[in-house]
Amino acid sequence: MSKKDLVMEVKDFSFTYAGVDKPSLNKINLPIEKNKITAMIGPSGCGKSTLLRAMNRIHDLYTGNRYEGEINLYKEDDSIQNILKLKKENDFIQLRQEVGMIFPKPTPFPMSIFDNVAYGLKLSGLKDKAEIEHRVETALKGASIWNETKDRLKKSALGLSGGQQQRICIARAVALKPRVLLFDEPTSALDPISTGAIEELISELKKELSIVIVTHNMQQASRLSDSTAFMYLGDLIEYDKTDTIFLNPSEKLTEDYITGRFG
Secondary structure, three states, X not given: OOHHHEXXXXXXXXXXXXXXXXXXXXXXXXXXXXXOEEEEEOOOOOOHHHHHHHOXXXXXXOOOOEEEEEEEEEOOOOOEEEHHHOOOHHHHHHHHHHEEEEOOOOOXXXXXXXXXXXXXXXXXXXXXXXXXXXXXXXXXXXXXXXXXXXXXXXXXXXXXXXXXXXXXXXXXXXXXXXXXXXXXXXXXXXXXXXXXXXXXXXXXXXXXXXXXXXXXXXXXXXXXXXXXXXXXXXXXXXXXXXXXXXXXXXXXXXXHHHOOOXX
């Protein structure tokens, strides 16, 4: 796989939570391809969400966690940024604009639909009112929720359904034009109809950006992703094209998990 095909790359990455001696992740190596969907699967507690959250340094909201190795972000100007070396608050803000995150439960702010989507734009320094309005509308259309919200932009986002709130959160992230969007079990709190809408949206979004999704849902991983990584007890056991992982895995542990022998 060429470096030009990658947007991120995890190299020999280990992570240890504050106050714990044993690492939660052990020398992980994982490529993230441009305009592809990479799924991370594995039983609860295997390190999927820990790895995902390291990809935009969310762990740094709490002190004492330890990183080793590299997580490289391949920039549009062909430079390479090891995000584990970032130290300044402004660097973290910039990183999280480029590498956005969607959490399991929808997390709209207690403000209007418009202000939810505009929040990150204003935080990034954008002041032009017309440009903000254009970016908000574009993001809501990109998140497939414009028609449902265009006549109620000044109303609270908290009045929307769970599935609509999750799409508002996606719109909020998309408005910043990220290069990577991280999804941590984005449909676990949603009903089947809303889940289908979010899955369809994720498939559309990969035309514009690269996606990493953590999911416990084997069917979701097989439907959505181009590549899949199987993790177990802090180790990355196997990574390959999704069809290969699900139909012809090279590791027996992967096969046992896929076929439901444990998990």
